[in-house]
Amino acid sequence: MSAPARSRENHRVRRWLRALGGVAAxxxxxxxxxxxxxxxxxxxxxxxxxxxxxSGLVSAxxxxxxxxxxxxxxxxPVGVGAAVYLEEYAPRTRAWRFLASVLTNLAGVxxxxxxxxxxxxxxxxxxxxPSILAGGLTLAVLTVPRVVASSRRALASVPESLRWNxxxxxxxxxxxxxxxxxxxxxxxxxxGCSAALLRAVGxxxxxxxxxxxxxxxxAPASPGDPLTALPTQTFAWTARPQAGxxxxxxxxxxxxxxxxxxxxxxxxxxxxxxGEARR
Amino acid sequence: MSARDEGTRTxxxxxxxxxxxxxxxxxxxxxxxxxDVSIEIPRGSTxxxxxxxGSGKTxxxxxxxxxxxxxxxxxxxGTIRFAGxxxxxxxxxxxxxRRRIGMxxxxxxxxxxxxxxxxxxxxxxxxEEGDLHGIAEVALQAVGLWSEDAEILEARAxxxxxxxxxxxxxxxxxxxxxxVLLVDEPTSTLxxxxxxxxxxxIHALRDDYTIVFATCDHTQAGRLSDLTAYLDSGRLLEYGxxxxxxxxxxxxxxxxxxxxxxx
Numbered sequence: 001m002s003a004p005a006r007s008r009e010n011h012r013v014r015r016w017l018r019a020l021g022g023v024a025a026x027x028x029x030x031x032x033x034x035x036x037x038x039x040x041x042x043x044x045x046x047x048x049x050x051x052x053x054x055s056g057l058v059s060a061x062x063x064x065x066x067x068x069x070x071x072x073x074x075x076x077p078v079g080v081g082a083a084v085y086l087e088e089y090a091p092r093t094r095a096w097r098f099l100a101s102v103l104t105n106l107a108g109v110x111x112x113x114x115x116x117x118x119x120x121x122x123x124x125x126x127x128x129x130p131s132i133l134a135g136g137l138t139l140a141v142l143t144v145p146r147v148v149a150s151s152r153r154a155l156a157s158v159p160e161s162l163r164w165n166x167x168x169x170x171x172x173x174x175x176x177x178x179x180x181x182x183x184x185x186x187x188x189x190x191x192g193c194s195a196a197l198l199r200a201v202g203x204x205x206x207x208x209x210x211x212x213x214x215x216x217x218x219a220p221a222s223p224g225d226p227l228t229a230l231p232t233q234t235f236a237w238t239a240r241p242q243a244g245x246x247x248x249x250x251x252x253x254x255x256x257x258x259x260x261x262x263x264x265x266x267x268x269x270x271x272x273x274x275g276e277a278r279r
Numbered sequence: 280m281s282a283r284d285e286g287t288r289t290x291x292x293x294x295x296x297x298x299x300x301x302x303x304x305x306x307x308x309x310x311x312x313x314x315d316v317s318i319e320i321p322r323g324s325t326x327x328x329x330x331x332x333g334s335g336k337t338x339x340x341x342x343x344x345x346x347x348x349x350x351x352x353x354x355x356x357g358t359i360r361f362a363g364x365x366x367x368x369x370x371x372x373x374x375x376x377r378r379r380i381g382m383x384x385x386x387x388x389x390x391x392x393x394x395x396x397x398x399x400x401x402x403x404x405x406x407e408e409g410d411l412h413g414i415a416e417v418a419l420q421a422v423g424l425w426s427e428d429a430e431i432l433e434a435r436a437x438x439x440x441x442x443x444x445x446x447x448x449x450x451x452x453x454x455x456x457x458x459v460l461l462v463d464e465p466t467s468t469l470x471x472x473x474x475x476x477x478x479x480x481i482h483a484l485r486d487d488y489t490i491v492f493a494t495c496d497h498t499q500a501g502r503l504s505d506l507t508a509y510l511d512s513g514r515l516l517e518y519g520x521x522x523x524x525x526x527x528x529x530x531x532x533x534x535x536x537x538x539x540x541x542x
Contacts, residue, residue: 003394003431003434003435003438003439003440003443004430004431004433004434004438006434006438007433007434007435007438010435010438091351092351159386159388161384161386161387161388162388162390163349164346164349164384164386164388165384165387165388165390165448165451166390166400166404167346167349167377168344168346168377168381168382168384168452169377169378169381169400169401169404169451169452169455170374170375170376170377170378170401170404170405170455171374171400171401171404172374172404175404179400179403179404180390180391180400183390183391183392184390184391
């Protein structure tokens with residue numbers, strides 16, 4: 001079979017597999033989505049401290065989307081940039097080894113510790129208060145080391161010969177990194193960023209420490225608004241004695257799953273496109 | 280008569296070598312890969328570098344287009360001259376050097392994407408704004424990968440066979456119209472029939488390019504090259520016309536190597 005014919009054949013197989021995966025993901029998402037919508041409709045928009053029937057998820061949902069956005073916008077460029085510098089540019093000195101091991105260890109620090117750091121640094125130190133911005137910054141700081149670690153692994157798995165071949169064609173270091181190395185590593189980088197981002201979105205501990213509200217009367221519309229998020233809202237409801245709240249907490253966790261699946265789907269699609277470019 | 284004199288003498292128009300190394304020593308950390316190598320590559324000639332594994336063949340090729348300096352811990356002494364100028368002078372841009380002295384690596388990694396993407400990369404890196412498809416077509420024709428429907432350009436590089444990959448990697452280098460072509464193990468990892476076809480491609484390119492290639496198949500050196508250099512543990516033990524070196528080697532180790540008695 002000639003190369004173009006092989007290309008077409010492989011393409012067909014890939015298309016079928018993709019359609020199959022799409023259907024499976026679609027069914028799961030639709031089921032979760034329906035549950036979440038029912039919950040959001042059932043529960044009122046203005047939650048009350050003691051009345052479960054009028055407690056809703058709109059503000060927590062908006063808070064989580066804000067946090068996801070802030071975390072992604074800060075942690076991904078910083079983390080991937082740091083990984084590119086460490087793997088592709090920085091000379092392997094003793095300082096490099098020190099920095100690399102510090103970053104590796106930071107990726108293993110429990111989220112609670114980041115919460116305390118965020119409380120001291122952003123909420124008190126920078127005077128941001130228990131706001132969406134303080135929460136986003138805290139989650140971003142927690143996410144950066146994980147992004148660095150996974151991106152470094154992705155870059156290190158690109159064979160050295162790819163860099164040599166690209167340099168050998170008269171490309172500059174930056175052209176090699178931008179056009180070939182990052183492109184080859186893109187699927188793994190996006191995969192690592194997705195995992196790190198989803199873990200940040202699901203984290204409750206650091207947000208509870210910096211002071212997430214368990215009761216809000218309006219949905220956050222800007223990063224300066226009070227901090228609220230799905231995981232912390234879930235936690236707050238489980239702590240209430242009144243009947244009805246346990247059901248709400250269960251509903252909130254389903255909604256959290258749905259939102260995470262949705263974000264995961266968006267990132268999966270991104271990865272699929274990049275993965276295609278690689279092959 | 281020294282080996283170098285002999286090399287220069289046999290070189291067609293060869294008064295001016297296009298590439299020459301003088302007292303070239305290359306180290307990687309503590310390990311010496313090449314020691315005190317002096318060699319001249321006459322313009323228009325085809326030179327083979329033979330020798331046992333680890334003798335420095337690849338290192339010598341890579342020093343001709345400044346590819347050793349990208350390896351951390353490498354150091355170099357001696358001079359290399361290219362077209363009359365010092366290859367390492369401040370005026371020489373390493374990227375420019377690598378375009379003019381093109382190299383086909385033994386481990387010829389494919390770039391992500393299509394065959395066209397592979398050919399276009401070097402051209403785009405150079406800032407080429409002309410007809411990339413036209414240049415790619417000419418380069419693919421030169422290596423026998425072109426077909427009239429131009430479908431090959433859109434094929435994924437990873438769908439190519441081993442032989443087609445090797446041809447594409449040669450085309451990638453030719454697209455930049457280098458003065459000198461360095462080829463590391465042109466036919467390694469190919470089956471004998473494909474190896475023979477790629478070898479005849481290299482043979483056809485001899486008319487248009489100065490070619491330096493490294494091979495561990497010394498019969499291939501015999502078939503393809505005008506001049507042969509024998510490297511042994513980083514030293515250039517013998518360099519001269521291929522026929523002379525094969526039939527009447529002056530160094531006993533060359534003879535041992537060629538006859539398979541080198542222990």
